[in-house]
Amino acid sequence: MIDKPAGLLVHRSAIDAHEDDAALQRLRDQLGRPVWPVHRLDRGTSGVLVFALSAEVASRLGVALAERLTRKRYLALVRGWPADDGGVIDHPLARDPELPSAGQPHLEAQTHWTCLRRHELPVSTDPRFPTTRVALLACEPVQGRRHQIRRHLKHIAHPIVGDANHGKGPLNRALAQHLGLHRLWLHAQRLTLTHPVSGAVLELEASPGPEWAPFS
Structure with a gap:
């Protein structure tokens, strides 16, 4: 397991062909041996990212994820x-968020969420209001x-604050300037799974970075 920083690719991709830096290559070079990603995180998401040291173990863990035998908990700062x-x-x-949803198969999806904190920031991101409200949520996708x-x-x-695809650009830019940080405010905090060899239950955690402290 590694604690992936926001902005780092999981692996090199044709989508970001100009980007050579990626978590898989960093870990492979540090260990001096091949590694296999067990799951994915968006480039902008930080937190728990699991790799396996063999294709077989990666496949077995992938099956556990697909069959919902694991639990994931994320932190999200939202508007x-x-x-x-x-x-x-x-x-x-x-199925594919990059394409128009009309005509695509729609897949079952549930996400459990809990509001942990509510904050009011002293910055206007809408001319109608002198402040901006945000909330810290814990999210567990099924x-x-x-x-x-x-x-x-x-x-x-x-x-989610900083989400260029699903949020609002003016708000994201204003909060990035106010907070002094431009990122997607989504963090993979915990992944609970069963070790495919030993059978031990593993609870893998990555603490949110110091930028999250004002919202915790």
């Missing part, structure tokens, strides 16, 4: 204050659909 303290977002998602948490939080009108 606005949710009316409730928690709930379940049950909203099917199109499935692992692509961009599931990001798309689900947009669906309930609380997009």
Whole structure:
């Protein structure tokens, strides 16, 4: 397991062909041996990222993830204050978020969420209001659909701060300037799984970086 920083690719990709730096290559070079990614995190997401030292173990862990035998917990800083303290977002998602959803198969998707903190920042991101409300949420996706948490939080009108695809550009830019940091405010905090060889239950954690301290 590594604690992936925000902005780092999991592996080199044709989508970012100009980018040579990636977590897989860093870890491979540090260990001096091949590694296999067990799952993925968006480039902008920080936190728990698991690699295996063999293709067989990576495959077995991949099956456990696909069969929902693991639990994931994320932290997300979102726009606005949710009316409730928690709930379940049950909203099917199109298979490919990069394509128009019309005509695509829509897949079952649920995300459990809890509001941990509510904050009011002394910066205006809307001319109607002198301050900006944000909230810190804990999110546990039941499935692992692509961009599931990001798309689900947009669906309930609380997009993640810094989300260029599902949020609002003016708000993201204003908060990035106010906070002194431009990032997607999504952190993979915990992954619970069963070791495929020993059978031990592993609870893998990555503490959020110091930039999260004002919201914790």
